[in-house]
Amino acid sequence: MSIKTFAAKIFAKKIHLKNQHWIDNPVATQKKVFLELIAQAKDTQFGKDHDFKNITTFQEFAEKVPIRDYEDLKPYIEKVIKGEENILWKGKPLYFAKTSGTTSGAKYIPLTKESMPFHIEAARNAILNYINETGNAGFVNGKMIFLQGSPILEEKNGIKLGRLSGIVAHFVPKYLQKNRMPSWKTNCIEDWETKVNAIVEETLHENMTVISGIPSWVQMYFEKLQERAHKPVGEIFKNFNLFIYGGVNYEPYRAKFENLIGRRVDSIELFPASEGFFAYQNSQQEKGMLLLLNSGIFYEFVKAEEFYNTPNGLPAKRYTIGEVELGVNYALLISTNAGLWSYNIGDTIQFTSLKPYKIIVSGRIKHFISAFGEHVIAKEVESALEEAIQDTSIQINEFTVAPQITPVNGLPYHEWLIEFEQEPVDLEDFALKIDTAMRKQNVYYDDLITGKVLRTLVISKVEKNGFQEYMKSIGKLGGQNKLPRLSDNRNIADKLKTK
Incomplete structure (x- = not known):
């Protein structure tokens, strides 16, 4: 066992024990997060507009702060974009994560010095959890690739902006930088097809052990590797044993992936977004992802069937973590230390476990078929x-x-x-x-x-x-x-x- 492998196992155990405290105390953890968020934002414009200084309970918060999507929050965000301070969160954001909105054009999601570390820690902890559960840590000695957006950032009134994955590339820990691929130069290529071809050339003869990305785009990478080498990916990368993915369900792709790889590999599902890193798979034996309750995010849940159609036109009932049920389709709302408040991220989730709280992503609140009242998700x-x-x-x-x-x-x-x-x-x-x-x-x-x-x-x-x-x-x-x-x-x- 190498020193690096041994150290990874020790660190994984330490983080596992640390996380167990909030996992075992979910309701108290979320209450603490809620009160800290309110206290830190009470002197912002949003906090003053919604009387944060007099909010002490979730019920008071729900009465004063309506559910919002990006369009509803846009007037505040536009002030932040102009360079104004203390609008949604204290000071100015460190970054804007720029995303493609379906109705809003480009969306600018703030990332703050308080929120940014949680994006990095959650991704790290997902891997450490896997090491602690399985004892498999040999992959830390090989090369790891993360298929992501360009790390080149623009600037808007003193705030840097880019794709979340490109921003995260600036926070790769030093101990991973020698193992990480592709090169900075290749990662900066904007055209996706050109980029994938360059990645194939860079990685073809490397000891790749971990590969991460959205399944559909990793599949494109694998196909090009196979075309280039004329053999399965698992033979090209003999020590490749861990696939990390997020964004879509892997199961429809699994058979094709196993054919491309030539064997089955372990996988870890993540639930990251520009608005926050919400969950990661914490068990190789069970479906579902551990909802991260101690990451600067306070969660609310609205039954999806009531989100747009509540009885008598009343506001939809908003549930907190201690009130949710198994198998119900919920719209996910978040309040965060980046200044999002009762924000509808657009995803729907279902709980697969209440001890600990584990979820699956069931779809998008606006993505369904109900042309005849069937509401297929x-x-x-x-x-x-x-x-x-x-x-x-x-x-x-x-x-x-x-x-x-x-x-x-x-x-x-x-x-x-x-x-x-x-x-x-x-x-x-x-x-x-x-x-x-x-x-x-x-x-x-x-x-x-x-x-x-x-x-x-x-x-x-x-x-x-x-x-x-x-x-x-x-x-x-x-x-x-x-x-x-x-x-x-x-x-x-x-x-x-x-x-």
């Missing part, structure tokens, strides 16, 4: 597909789902646009298997099929690299960009079908 389509391909040789590269309300013939249906790596022998039979799995999960969808309002789903095959070409056409190829799993309109579906 991302988790349901992903689970249905996973069930249908189980114990088969079928491999999926990418997929999305949209309603077809006005078909040329017959009843309306849900259209599944799928790019196959390995196609099913019988496409109609495969569609029926997915449809059966969907009907088991969603009673409203089942009722619509039974009542002959909808017919069973239809699969449309998308040509090889069709999804990549679509993302490229809208300027969202690579980086942290993700394809919506489903939508209530045909904007994506129709563009894919006209190729």
